[in-house]
Amino acid sequence: MKTCLVVDDSSVIRKVARRILEGLDFQITEAEDGEKALAACRQALPDAVLLDWNMPIMDGYEFLRNLRRMPGGDQPKVVFCTTENDVAHIARALHAGANEYIMKPFDKEIVTAKFQEVGLI
């Protein structure tokens, strides 16, 4: 079973994402900010990260930059999932090493399509 770390400061979004991804046969762990997500990655690198942008303490962009510098940190597929729905943010995310980008609001179909796109399904 593949693993996915869901990183979002909204517990509602984490719950919705968990339900969708468990339906796609992923084992889920959760983190509410970038710092906690990095700690989780140091314990065990997931196959995928579903990543919010705006979060307290450490945002998604900083998390991604740190993740990609970690040993093995180039392995997880990172899919941003954010309300930052403009080209400038998308370009920054891709430049920092994001594999895909979901613009909120999202649904199961979009998550499935994006995870398929990066070869996670």
Added chain:
Amino acid sequence: MTPADYEYLRKLLKEKSGLVLSADKQYLVESRLLPLARKASLPGIGDLVAKMKAGSQSITVDVVEAMTTNETFFFRDKVPFDHFKETIMPALMQARAVRKSLRIWCAACSTGQEPYSLAMILKEISASVAGWRIDIVATDLSQEVLEKSKAGIFSQFEVQRGLPIQLLVKNFKQVGDLWQLNPDIRSMVQFKQLNLLQDFSHLGTFDLIFCRNVLIYFDQDTKIAIFNRLAKQNEADGFLVLGAAETVVGLTDVYKPLADKRGVYRPSANRTASPPLAPAMGAGAIKAAAR
């Protein structure tokens, strides 16, 4: 909706668009037509039917469009587009190396995602098709969806289904909450209104025909007739691509499946012969389908 209203709609949709509704599809009709009734300030589908019986052409067109418009998305099913890039294009480019021109037809293109997906692939491989003339003709029954297709404007939801983010950034411009395809991609596709039940020989011949997820709505005789007419517009060494739930097998021998490439077919040697299985397309049906 009364059984009589449903029968009227079933008959009309079969005549006008070839759409075949089984007796248990009342829910589908209601879900598609109730919003239309409300838009026309009518209390229900019965009143919509009454207007149609009274001769309202505009309501009839709206009803046919509402029932035949299908949701689609970029790179739908992915595999056919991989076949296009990895199998079909290399074969056609080899076969047309002297002529350096190709014609592609997306039949029943709905809101344009399929032809635009092909156009984006062609842009990605632009170095290998430099100097080639490649026409993409996209047709659909519905004028309303064709207008949307031509504008190339899609919602945030639409651009996220099947479209890799890199292609979004590369080929679209953000307009408020919407996304518009760049002019270079839009200019690669010509949109035309066409009813597949009517004669389409005027479109000319094509090296490749995409006809996906539309024939499933037709009855067997209509499917056979359309396959036989598609084959006449397909170059002898060309290709036909069907949807995942569609096949020619058991219906007609004018096309043969391509081994190991699900959904891809090539015309048979006898494609222009009068096929014994094909029913005569009644002149009345064609006339009724004409708008």
